[in-house]
Amino acid sequence: MPHLTLLQWGLCFAVVTFGATTQGVVGLGLNLIGVPIIAMINPDAVPASFLLIGIPLSLTISIRERHAIDRSGIGWIVAGRVPGTILGLIVVSALAPNALLIAVGCSIIIGVCLLSLRSPSEITALEAGAAGVAAGALGTAAAVDGPPLALLYQHHAGERLRATLAVSFVVGNVMSLTAIALAGKLGWPQVFFAICMLPAIAIGYAISHPIRARVDGTKLRPYVLLIALSAGFAVLIRGIF
Template structure:
């Protein structure tokens, strides 16, 4: 995810909502230890169910909620939820994507990528300090690089064709599917 998010941040850097990124980052950094606590305290068979159910519920509420512009509270909540869910399960996207679901497509993509990039570095550092993860995981992830390159090339041709309405629909589908996959696994 690090190379993917770095690429999106670079490609759409002019659309990043730095105000939102700052608030998400503050909470993201502060709440990452809580994600580690959840990872170690909640049994693995319950962890996916807990975070998956919260993600599905948030997506369903988003389907019926009116349009909104995120406030500081939404950024702080998304940062905390992302810190816990990404550190504990590796799935941190839905909370941030839901906060930016009504934003223009370039802003959503770039801001979420910038927030992820910071958060991924923090989560990886915390997990490594605690002895969770190793060089083998990096080697395994390297096998995904060819697919990442293909995806980046395709996205470079398609990203401007995806308007905000379609992107919002895909964000909600992504959140629902992510939540269900976490609950089932």
């Protein structure tokens, strides 16, 4: 059981609520917002607890907007996540932790800059598969699998972005949790913290419901680019310092 003060519990609850709200509106944000902050308060919660609480959040989002799931794209994304996860494991074992974070951060920043110039077009199987590989690798290496997928769908309707990313997150989280459990890194402290954060997930999801319609469509793209770019700089700074 985590030994946290009441103030620390409250801060964790607020951070998870805000992260869940952001993800419910934009399509990603729970890990990007929550992991850096909660890692300083309760390091044992990262990444297992976030993988656990991310499943019900992503599952409810995918059910809420199931009509908008890109069924052809998600198949290629999931297929790409398998070799991407393996690639991430290889990179993790080959690079020192700081060098790894710097490489991941730079990759995200460069990717955002390049893809921000991408004109609207239909997503090809090659693009979806490549995004899946990148998501699997980045998710395994630094728990930031959202940006490649969000950038892929940046020109699409908000509901399609949220729904497709949500399905990918459910699959990716299950894969990562399985690996963590087999490695003996998933225990009662992580499960207990995740259970305590479930009300925050529910509140954040409920708050996002009426907000999402106001930032749909083309209004969503700047938020996606900003969050992805912020994630890149956050990972880069973690690697430098």
